[in-house]
Amino acid sequence: MDVSGNSTADENTKLPAVVKAAARQLLVGLGAAGLSLDAVARDGGLAVAEVAAVFPQRDDLLTALVIDAYNGSGAAMEQADQAAVAAGASAGVRLLAVTRALRQWSFDNPAEFTLIYGSPVPGYHAPQETVPPASRTPVVLAGIVRSALEAGELTPPRRAVPGPPLLLPEAVQLFGGVPEAPFSDIIERGIVLWSNLIGLLVFQVFSRTHDSVRDESAFFDYAIAVAAESIGLEVPSGRP
Structure with a gap:
């Protein structure tokens, strides 16, 4: 020294x-x-x-790892979206790009993926400071859905969520307000899309589809396209 x-x-x-x-x-x-x-x-x-x-404490270290994992996965999606926007991509292409980016990050970092999306760690409760990093994924998805709505790229749903809104104020704020009919339930539908994405990744990262799907990459694209239909967004087929 x-x-x-x-x-x-x-x-x-x-x-x-x-x-x-x-x-x-x-x-x-x-x-x-x-x-x-x-x-x-x-x-x-x-x-x-x-x-x-x-x-x-161990929990201090776990929190740092959780924050890094959320930031790493969120950054991968943000970078993919920025590249798609720069290329003039439609909302459907953007959605496919960011979900593929999250999938790649998940396979490249399976331990970190498991930490944030696997079974809860016994005795650990994530503090409030993990919320902003965790929000990066839904923020990217919400931004794409909002852009699609503003650009007229969404097909109106055949069925709306019945009864009063099912949302917490934080979800409405993240999206930027509740849109008017016929898209007044688009935030709920976006949360379904987000849930489907994470569930699909859990299945693929933990090898739940390897014995039933011939091409898991192609199946991933197909599943994202099907999930996107729930918000009225068309995702292109094929793998460019």
Whole structure:
């Protein structure tokens, strides 16, 4: 270390990333339930005190990993959407692009996907700070649906949600307000689309469709197109 202390400062700056990298390796082998500060220190070649200095409790480390996973998956979708918009793509093409991007991220990062979309970690309750990163996925989807609505690319539904709205105010705010009829239930339909997307990824990442589907990539596109029909959006067929 030089007299200015720069070496120590650099090490302290890098330490959180080193700890999280070791924790991600443990996620692959043990899952989130097997994560502990002791295990991370052992596998990362660190002292437990070093790990505890940046993440005092296991839940602090889990929260950091959850936030990183949501941010990573959300960024993949945002980048795909930006590229599609720049290419002048329709809303249907944009939807296919962002869902494919999320699928690729999920297969590239199965442990992180499992952390945020798999079974809940026993004893862990995600704090409020995970909400903004988690919102990046529905925000991308909502933006595409809103654009399709404004561009007249949606076909009116044959059936509306009966009774009063089924939404929390936060969902309405995220979308930018409730549209007028015949699209007054488009937010509910968008949440169905989002749910279908995550469920489909769970099936594919956890190999629930490998013994019944010949081409899982093509099936994914087909399933997204079918799900998009529920909001009146046409998704192109084929794999460009």
